[in-house]
Amino acid sequence: MxxxxxxxxxxxGPVVDEINRLHALRVVAGAQYMALAEKHGALTANNYDHSGTFAGFTFKESPDKSIYRLFQKHRLWVPRKTGAGKAIWAEINAIEAPKPxxxxxxxxxxxxxxxxxxxxxxxxxxxxxxxxxxxxxxxxxxxxxxxxxxxxxxxxxxxxxxxxxxxxxxxxxxxxxxxxxxxxxxxxxxxxxxxxxxxxx
Incomplete structure (x- = not known):
């Protein structure tokens, strides 16, 4: 068959309660990502739709390419893993990533x-x-x-x-x-x- x-x-019930709990965590994480965006001169911080985890920043103009690289798939800027970008990643990773x-x-x-x-x-x-x-x-x-x-x-x-x-x-x-x-x-x-x-x- x-x-x-x-x-x-x-x-x-429990599943709906858990969905609401996970969503609340996602909202908190989103606000923290946005605070980082403002701190580093970005317009927005975007989350992945499915998981709610950090996907990248948007800028009014192209940012310093020694710190950021363009993630082509989503057309978002993400910090590099070295130099000043590494420190920004440390801030991003310090935020509790929500579960889907x-x-x-x-x-x-x-x-x-x-x-x-x-x-x-x-x-x-x-x-x-x-x-x-x-x-x-x-x-x-x-x-x-x-x-x-x-x-x-x-x-x-x-x-x-x-x-x-x-x-x-x-x-x-x-x-x-x-x-x-x-x-x-x-x-x-x-x-x-x-x-x-x-x-x-």
Whole structure:
């Protein structure tokens, strides 16, 4: 059976609490990166979208190239690893780097960024996305495929007995928390469109 996605909608509970905690840390780190930007004459300090960690500075004009180099991929300036740039990196690294919000899924035994299922040379992992407080609505996608329930039941027994473990079946015996609501993909799309429209008003 081919891999598909199961979708869940969550608005409260440990995962949402952890997302909000990680986001708050990201906001604090962002403010600290901006303070460094001002200190060193930059216009802004940019963060990586996924992790929230430091990505680079923007300047009104090209900065001193003996201190900074242009990171071509993102068109941002980053300090060099030597000389005066090394000291700036020390300041950047002294800021506690936030973890990506998808790490909140670890609380319910889902592993973002790691293959849960594989098929035809591709791997699939759980993801989370949504809207921060005050909306506080989050959606989780979990890769899935159908397996004979009898096979899963036997696997659980074998696993408890200490028999050889199977990563695929380990994932497929996962159960969603009781307070998660399973929904269809189209429901998420519809709700997301409605929320995005309301945010424009």
């Amino acid at each position: 081919s891999i598909y996605k199961r979708y869940f909608r969550i608005t409260a 919000i998808d790490k909140a899924l670890l609380l319910v035994d889902l592993y973002p960024g790691a293959p849960s299922l594989m098929e035809a040379g591709r791997w699939y992992a759980p993801t989370v996305w949504g809207y921060y407080a005050p909306i506080n609505i989050w959606f989780v996608s979990v890769p899935w495929k159908d397996v004979d329930p009898a096979e899963l039941a036997q696997y659980k027994l074998d696993r408890e007995a200490g028999a050889h473990r199977d990563c695929t079946l380990d994932h497929l015996i996962w159960e969603a928390p009781a307070d998660w609501t399973e929904v269809k993909g189209w429901q998420i799309e519809k709700e997301s469109e409605e929320i995005n429209e309301s945010l424009k008003k």
